[in-house]
Amino acid sequence: MKVERCLHPGRVLLATLVLASVWPLLAWGHVESGQAGGFLSGLSHPVSGLDHVIAMVAVGLWGAQLGMPALWVLPVAFPMMMAFGGMLGLVGIPLPGVEAGIAVSAVVLGALVLGQVRLPLVAAVGVVALFAVFHGHAHGTELTPGQNAMLYSLGFVIATGLLHATGIATGLINRWDLGRQALRGAGALVMVGGLYFLWSAVR
């Protein structure tokens, strides 16, 4: 039987992952419209705060600049650290200056991308992990009454991961000369955005 030849391993894996990320939407959207709310609000939450969005994307951009080990270590470490921050927030351990911390993270990440700063892997992961904790603490914990916590968390993690992936995918233009410059420009934008949010946070 030669049918399975069209089922190339990479394609199958990709299809599986894509299916896995849209499945909650398909399933709950269809059966229990009340339950889908938790998933959708989790999904939309990270996207709704621009400070959150630009920081997430910046992490991806920076990862793409840093190249090989960081490019894959960061996406693995980031969601876990962010959820750790969220867990701290939920358990009730306060984190001082969360709003300012998020804005600062955007400024710093923007600066790192702008300057194409190459930190050693451990330091890079450390910086990103610190910011991830802040983001998780601020955003991972806002559940609308009546919604399912599991679905909310799932939506939240998927949306954050996809934002991050967007950053990495965009960052791949780093290969070309023009792309490299464009990437630095994007870093500058992120930095300006971060400064604006910082200003609104401390005002």
Place this chain on the structure above:
Amino acid sequence: MKRSNIVAPVAAVLLAAPAAAQAHLVNSGLGPFYDGALHLLLSPGDLLGLVAAALLAGLRGARAGRLTVTALTISWLLAGMIGMRLPVTPDLTWLSVLSFLILGVLVAFDTRLSPLAVAALGALYGALHGLLNGSALAAMRAAPSALLGSVLTVLVIALLTAAAVVPVRVLWARVAVRVAGSWIVAVGMLMLGWLAQGVA
């Protein structure tokens, strides 16, 4: 913290919600077999660890995949049959979240366990969730074929997922698998936080 003042109503609603949700089985309109399958597909708590176990097994190669898929499915079926006879639904939410969190960590770090160890973990997971799943089905007065439907779904998901990972050699694809593991860990940690608040 601005959150604290909404915790109480949230907790009240959410503590009531699962009870209401569990009162009846999701109706697929296609009889108990498909009802059971659909029930599993709509239980993210069961699915996350199932996928994590299959990913872990897939990363460790064909033998680990084969053993894990077999062990997990059989233990799920047996524990499910026990669960369907339990008079009460045990409340093991903590353990259930912890179990998929641990499997997720193992995937995220691409831990080099032996195939037998992976299969043993899979069997443990299958036993725990089979029990929970079976007792949940019993609480909804589902027919035995609902359990069969959910176990066959478990088998298919584990089989397809593990087999999708085994042939993967390219770095980015293996990383994608590990990222999936870290997402599962992230959901688990958030859930632990919600549980600590008494919300989930």
Place this chain on the structure above:
Amino acid sequence: MTQRRLWIAISWLILSFGFCGPVLAHESQPGLLELRQLGPERYEVIWRAPIYYGRPHPAELQLPPDWLTVGEPTLRQLPDSALHRRVVDVAGGSIDGSVVRFPGLEATITDVFVRISRLDGSEASLVVRPTQPYAELRGERPWYVASGEYLVLGFNHILMGIDHLLFVLGLLIIVRGRRMLIKTITAFTVAHSITLAVATLGYAHVPGPPLNAAIALSILYLGPEIVRVWRGETSFTIRHPWVVAFGFGLLHGFGFASGLSTVGMPKAEIPLALLMFNIGVEIGQLAFVILMLLAYRSLRVLEFRWPRWLDFAPGYAIGSLGAYWTIQRAVMMF
């Protein structure tokens, strides 16, 4: 050699649920509710409740409280259904917005078609499913709502038709090569679409019991062919599986038609219903084929192995299940 063994595993999977649920092995006949306007405020209500696994159907018909029954309701027992008829007076004359309920339907796998025909000649139809056992009566539905309903109906019909799925599985085992697979599945699809259309449009009718027996016979037919494949022998079926798929596909199409009742359906809606129902069936069938191929590939990738004696089991199992159904359904004919 290993390929065959892999198919065995898949066959066992399917068979395990074929055996466990004789329930699934039956065609599920839909119910039918007809509302015909007789006068300005008067309607005739005909409720055809299909026989459900040899018993009266557990679902009841619950009309809105403000519909007053005129005269005595009548009940006629038909071989395959119970026909309840009554005449009601509806105050104000408008049934729009009224809700008709079917208590008990949620515990079954029966779909109910609701047809409304009014004095002004307008007709409407809708489908009630066990997941939502009530119908809110309205005039015209937008075409996409109707399409969606018929699509789901077709999809569910094939999922419930374990005999059709088993036949497709048998074909999958016999077929070798991608080209042949595509050819065979296409032949089956074309054939059953033809007879589904012929039966739905009313050009031909095959009574249920002999049809079901013949469908069971088609499964029985594949059993020996599978064994032949595994022995390394050849036959006409093995060389040209698409011809067999086409031939028996004609038969299976009549079976699919039993899931789509067009009695009293507005003429204009029949083509749409037929098309969408057929598409639903094809989506379900394709999903099944893809799932089976994926499962087959997965078993291969994970290098599953089992004892030699299990090799022949699925051929015999498909054959005996086909034989069992053939006998059972043949007995039911008399």
